[in-house]
Amino acid sequence: MQGLVEIRWHGRGGQGAVTAAKMTAELALGQGKHFQAFPEYGPERSGAPIVAFTRVSDEPIQVYAGIEHPDIVVVLDPSLLSVVDVTAGSPDDAIVLINSDLPPAELRAKYHMKGRKLYTIAATKIAVETIGRAIPNTPMVGALTRITQLFPLEEIVAFVRADFGKKFPPKVVEGNVNALTRSYEEVQGE
Numbered sequence: 001m002q003g004l005v006e007i008r009w010h011g012r013g014g015q016g017a018v019t020a021a022k023m024t025a026e027l028a029l030g031q032g033k034h035f036q037a038f039p040e041y042g043p044e045r046s047g048a049p050i051v052a053f054t055r056v057s058d059e060p061i062q063v064y065a066g067i068e069h070p071d072i073v074v075v076l077d078p079s080l081l082s083v084v085d086v087t088a089g090s091p092d093d094a095i096v097l098i099n100s101d102l103p104p105a106e107l108r109a110k111y112h113m114k115g116r117k118l119y120t121i122a123a124t125k126i127a128v129e130t131i132g133r134a135i136p137n138t139p140m141v142g143a144l145t146r147i148t149q150l151f152p153l154e155e156i157v158a159f160v161r162a163d164f165g166k167k168f169p170p171k172v173v174e175g176n177v178n179a180l181t182r183s184y185e186e187v188q189g190e
Helices: 017-030 078-082 104-111 123-130 137-148 153-165 170-186
Strands: 005-012 034-040 049-057 072-075 095-099 117-121
Touching (some): 005 017, 017 034, 017 137, 072 078, 078 104, 095 137, 104 117, 117 137, 123 137, 123 170, 137 153
Parallel strands (some): 005 072
Antiparallel strands (some): 005 049
């Protein structure tokens, strides 16, 4: 994807949506791109619906507001689909990536989703199996990478090893690397 790419992240407090938005921005920095990443503040309690935003651009970014017409919508918690209109304002050709075990066509039918390019990834399942915790943010970044090709997978793996290696033990770092690569391979689209 070229030019300005706007991503809106929907999740619940504690799922890592803000961290994923920031991780995507840091990856953009490593690619020499311009970026913004910020949350929309509200009730920041565990389990509350939250929204975060990321902008990635080849040129300086002159917009300083929330993203109302996202090119990409990332949903970390599928229960939000019955509570929040996650696709509000997104164009018909937007990419929608949802953390779900369901195939895209089944999810589309279940929630009566029209238009847009729909992708799913069982991010929570992958996180539990690779990291040992039900935090889907790292697998969602891996799936997003595959769909958009914003960043080469090797660079994300190198970033996670370097950045996470400063904060976490090797087992956690490698679990996150496995989550990224597995979701990169397993994401489904229609």
